[in-house]
Amino acid sequence: MNQTLIQEILEVVEQAAIASAKLTGLGQKDEADAAAVEAMRLRMGKIEMKGKIVIGEGERDEAPMLYIGEEVGSGSGPGVDFAVDPCEGTNLCANNQRGSMAVLAASDTGGLFNAPDFYMNKLAAPPAAKGKVDIRNSATENLNILSDCLDLSIDELTVVVMDRTRHKDLIKEIRGCGAKVQPISDGDVQAAIACGFAGTGTHCLMGIGAAPEGVISAAAMRALGGHFQGQLVYDPAIAQTSEWADYTKEGNIKRLNEMGITDIDKIYEANELASGENVVFAGSGITDGLLFNGVKFERDCVRTSSLVISTLDSTARFTNTVHIKDGAKSISL
Numbered sequence: 537m538n539q540t541l542i543q544e545i546l547e548v549v550e551q552a553a554i555a556s557a558k559l560t561g562l563g564q565k566d567e568a569d570a571a572a573v574e575a576m577r578l579r580m581g582k583i584e585m586k587g588k589i590v591i592g593e594g595e596r597d598e599a600p601m602l603y604i605g606e607e608v609g610s611g612s613g614p615g616v617d618f619a620v621d622p623c624e625g626t627n628l629c630a631n632n633q634r635g636s637m638a639v640l641a642a643s644d645t646g647g648l649f650n651a652p653d654f655y656m657n658k659l660a661a662p663p664a665a666k667g668k669v670d671i672r673n674s675a676t677e678n679l680n681i682l683s684d685c686l687d688l689s690i691d692e693l694t695v696v697v698m699d700r701t702r703h704k705d706l707i708k709e710i711r712g713c714g715a716k717v718q719p720i721s722d723g724d725v726q727a728a729i730a731c732g733f734a735g736t737g738t739h740c741l742m743g744i745g746a747a748p749e750g751v752i753s754a755a756a757m758r759a760l761g762g763h764f765q766g767q768l769v770y771d772p773a774i775a776q777t778s779e780w781a782d783y784t785k786e787g788n789i790k791r792l793n794e795m796g797i798t799d800i801d802k803i804y805e806a807n808e809l810a811s812g813e814n815v816v817f818a819g820s821g822i823t824d825g826l827l828f829n830g831v832k833f834e835r836d837c838v839r840t841s842s843l844v845i846s847t848l849d850s851t852a853r854f855t856n857t858v859h860i861k862d863g864a865k866s867i868s869l
Contacts, residue, residue: 537614537644537814542846544583545642545818550840550857552576552638553820556623557831560823561632568629569593572622572638572822573602584613590650591748592620604652615645617812619751625723629822635723636822636830641755647812649751649804652791655769655777656750660728660741662686666763671803675709675742682740690714695740696727702776703743710742725819728753729843730826732760738826744769754809756817759845760852764806768792817845828854836864 555575559568573593580587587609592602602608602620609616618640623629625636641648659671659678665685669678675695683690691714697703699719710717718738720727724745730738741753750766757764770788772780792800820842823830828841838859845852858867 537616537642537816537848539848541583541585541614541616542816542844542848544579545640545816546820546842546844546855548576548579549638549640549818549820550842550859551579552622553822553831553840554838554859556629556636556638556822557833560629560830563630565626565630569623569626576620576622576638576640577602577608580608581610583609585609586611586613586615586645588615588617588645589620590617590648591653591751592618593622593653593748604650616642617645617648618642619648619748619755621725621748621752623822624725624749625822627722632823633721634823635720635726635825637723637726637819637825637828638822639725639749639752639817639819641752641810642816642818643755643810643812644814647810647815648755649809649811650795651747651751651768651797652795654747654788654792655744655775656747657744657767657769658724658728658741658750658753659763659765660731660753660757661763662731662734662739663761663763666761669740669763671765671767675706676713678740678742679710679713679715686739688739691716693739694718694737695742696720696724696730696738697741697743698724698745700744700776702774706743723825725749725753725756726825726827728764729756729760729817732757732762736826744775751809752817754804754806755815756845758806758810758815759817759847759850762806764809765803766809767803768797768800770800815847817843819843834868835866836861837867
């Protein structure tokens, strides 16, 4: 991992975002996902590296994918592991709603958690609460701890939770404490990362979402010094999703065991999900969101807005890029 590679990784998410954004608002969820996948795969193939997808989409979604175990890159150069979600928030993109983005995490070989495309119970919180809140606690306990860490009253706290049936009791408990709940339909990576920055109005992420996005969030939060914990969910009765209608608890445990995960109830810290010496998060907006804008198509250029967070130099870089079209005559600031 080096600065040159990080620049190329930025271009990977930019190209994926542009490809998906061409389908924004057309109601074509799978097509937008497939476009992002192919753009990401194509740009990765031009990088001098021995890349590998260690966790990504596809086992859950009926759409083309960058599959777990897929080799990417030129086949020569440094070894790099990737966790990917080429179109985070496919429904958001399809419906032209806020918060869709192309995201990935990268690390040296062996530096990212390798697991099936399962679900994950997650807890994200600001740096001030790192190591103090705990996913083993009740929501009430964590809100009291968070209140003390941030010197805010509980009624000033905002907790992001995926708007799912499985979270009915969690949402009731959070509101019962007096805290505000911000339900989201998709896109919990952006919500997790927002916890790492003061002033976003997001103080915590709780609840169950997809595991690949959990690994990506962990990489970003590790680099930001924020709190992140994750625990794999393998029981369909807990996940409560139609996508697992034909799955069984026993079958899911077998899949975990086949990938070398024997401690199936282990709670992972950020530095276990993203354990490499050098870890990078990269995201580029497809639609406008909390952290950055979506893709803007203009007559002579395409504009992208991105964020790269790296442990290599302890930076969080917000980048606006102008992609100039052939024959451009007039590019505005």
